[in-house]
Amino acid sequence: MSILLRAWTIFHPPTPGKTPISPEPGSKTGPVRIGLLGAANIAPIALLLSARSCPDAEVTVVGARSLQKAQAFAKRHGVGRAVQGYEAVLSDPEVDAVYNPLPNGLHYEWTMKALQAGKHVLLEKPATNTPGEAERIFAFAKEKGLVVLEAFHYQFHPAAQRLHAIVSSGELGRVQKITAHLTAPSGFIKPDDIRFQYALGGGAAMDMGCYVTSISRYLAGREPVEVIKAEPVLQDPGREPLVDRRMEFTYLFPALEGEERGPTAECVCDLSLPGWGPGGLLPRWPEMSVRVLCEAGEAGLNNFVMPVFFHSISVRSAKGRRTERAFTFGKGEGEQWWTTYRYQLQAFVDKVKGREPQHWITGEDTVGNMRAVQMVYEKSGLGARPESDFEL
Numbered sequence: 001m002s003i004l005l006r007a008w009t010i011f012h013p014p015t016p017g018k019t020p021i022s023p024e025p026g027s028k029t030g031p032v033r034i035g036l037l038g039a040a041n042i043a044p045i046a047l048l049l050s051a052r053s054c055p056d057a058e059v060t061v062v063g064a065r066s067l068q069k070a071q072a073f074a075k076r077h078g079v080g081r082a083v084q085g086y087e088a089v090l091s092d093p094e095v096d097a098v099y100n101p102l103p104n105g106l107h108y109e110w111t112m113k114a115l116q117a118g119k120h121v122l123l124e125k126p127a128t129n130t131p132g133e134a135e136r137i138f139a140f141a142k143e144k145g146l147v148v149l150e151a152f153h154y155q156f157h158p159a160a161q162r163l164h165a166i167v168s169s170g171e172l173g174r175v176q177k178i179t180a181h182l183t184a185p186s187g188f189i190k191p192d193d194i195r196f197q198y199a200l201g202g203g204a205a206m207d208m209g210c211y212v213t214s215i216s217r218y219l220a221g222r223e224p225v226e227v228i229k230a231e232p233v234l235q236d237p238g239r240e241p242l243v244d245r246r247m248e249f250t251y252l253f254p255a256l257e258g259e260e261r262g263p264t265a266e267c268v269c270d271l272s273l274p275g276w277g278p279g280g281l282l283p284r285w286p287e288m289s290v291r292v293l294c295e296a297g298e299a300g301l302n303n304f305v306m307p308v309f310f311h312s313i314s315v316r317s318a319k320g321r322r323t324e325r326a327f328t329f330g331k332g333e334g335e336q337w338w339t340t341y342r343y344q345l346q347a348f349v350d351k352v353k354g355r356e357p358q359h360w361i362t363g364e365d366t367v368g369n370m371r372a373v374q375m376v377y378e379k380s381g382l383g384a385r386p387e388s389d390f391e392l
C-alpha cells in the first residue's frame, strides 16, 4: 500500500457494521459499548477513529463536566449521546467499558469508580500518579473480574513487536545499552496544559517519560534496579517548582545469568524543546526513536509512537545492515492503515469478550512502569507525584 493511500485510509477507514446483538436474552454478543470520560483532546484519534473501523466496539456516550461541551463533542465526533458529568457515564446501562483519558492525577479515582460500577477500563498512560495506586486498581479489577488496560498503544503495533522480536531472538547478542528519546518542539503543548500541573500529575517524565521508560523495560525484558541519573529542566519554577519540562535519565537493569553487567537505558523526554537559530525561532525536529546496542550489533526503531505514518527498523549485525518495516502481522489480524490505537482497541475488546488478544500489557507491567517512573522522580529531587486522596 502506498504511503499516500495509507495516510488517507487512516483518517477515512472502512466502516463495517457493528457485530450483531444476539436476540438470546442475556447474550454477550454485540459490540463492547464504550463510554467516554471527558471530552478529551486525545479521544478522537485514540478511540473514536479506531472504533469506526472496529465491528466489536461502539462509543455510546460521552460525559463532560459541562453538558454543552459534551454535546458539542458528541455532535462533532458522531457519539450517540452526551451527558453531564462522569458519574452519568458510569451509571449508564448502555456502557460496558469506559475510556479514561482524564488528567493523570484523576486516573486513579475515576478508574476505581468505574470498576465499582462494574465497567471495564481502557486507561490512558501513565496509569496513575504512583505505583501504589496502580497496584490498588489491578487488585480491585481482579476482585471484580474486570479488564483494565493501560493504553501503551505503541506496543500493540507490529513495528514495536518486530523490534522486540529481533532483540529477543539473540541475533544481536546480549543487550548492552538502550537509548530512547521522545521530544516535542515548543509551541505544541501550551503553558496551562494539564501536563504542566503538579496537582494533576504533570511533568515530562510522567507524560513522555512513561513511554521511554516503558519501551526501555520492554526491550530490556526486566525491571530497572537503579536510576543512575535523573536531571530535570523545569517548565516554570516560580509557578510549578516540581514540574519538569524535560528530564534526562538513565536506568540500570540487573545482570541476568551469564552477564557480567546489566544493560542501561539512557532516556530523554522533553515537552517543549526550545527552538534554535536566530531568536530561537526555528523549531526543533521531534524525536521518537529507540536504539538498542547489543554485543554483536544494534537495532533501532525510528518513530515508535506513530509508526503507521512512517517508520523504519534498522538492524546492524555480523551479516550486514538491513532495514525493515512492519505494518501488519502478516497473516494475522490487522491492516496496513491500522494505527497503534486501532491495534490496541482490538486487543482491548478481544480481552473484554474473553478472546485471546494479540498482545497485552499486564497489571504487573503497569505497576513496574509506575515504579520506574517514580524512581526517576525520586532521583531527580522533584519527588513522587501526589497520591490521590480518593477512597472508595
Ligand SMILES: NC(=O)C1=CN([C@@H]2O[C@H](COP(=O)(O)OP(=O)(O)OC[C@H]3O[C@@H](n4cnc5c(N)ncnc54)[C@H](OP(=O)(O)O)[C@@H]3O)[C@@H](O)[C@H]2O)C=CC1
Binding pocket: 037, 038, 039, 040, 041, 042, 043, 046, 063, 064, 065, 066, 069, 101, 102, 103, 104, 106, 124, 125, 126, 151, 153, 194, 207
Ligand atoms: N495515548 C496517547 O497517545 C495519548 C495519551 N494522552 C493521555 O490522555 C490523558 C488526557 O490527555 P489530553 O487529551 O491531552 O488532555 P485534555 O487536556 O484534553 O484533558 C482531558 C480531559 O480532562 C478533563 N478534566 C477533568 N478535570 C480537569 C481539570 N481539573 N483540568 C483540566 N482538565 C480536566 C477534561 O474533561 P471535560 O471534557 O469533562 O472538561 C478534559 O477533556 C492524559 O493522561 C495523557 O497522558 C494524551 C495524549 C496522547
Ligand SMILES: O=C1OC[C@@H](O)[C@H](O)[C@H]1O
Binding pocket: 184, 207, 208
Ligand atoms: O501520550 C502522548 O503521546 C504523544 C505526546 O505528544 C503527548 O504529550 C503524550 O501525552
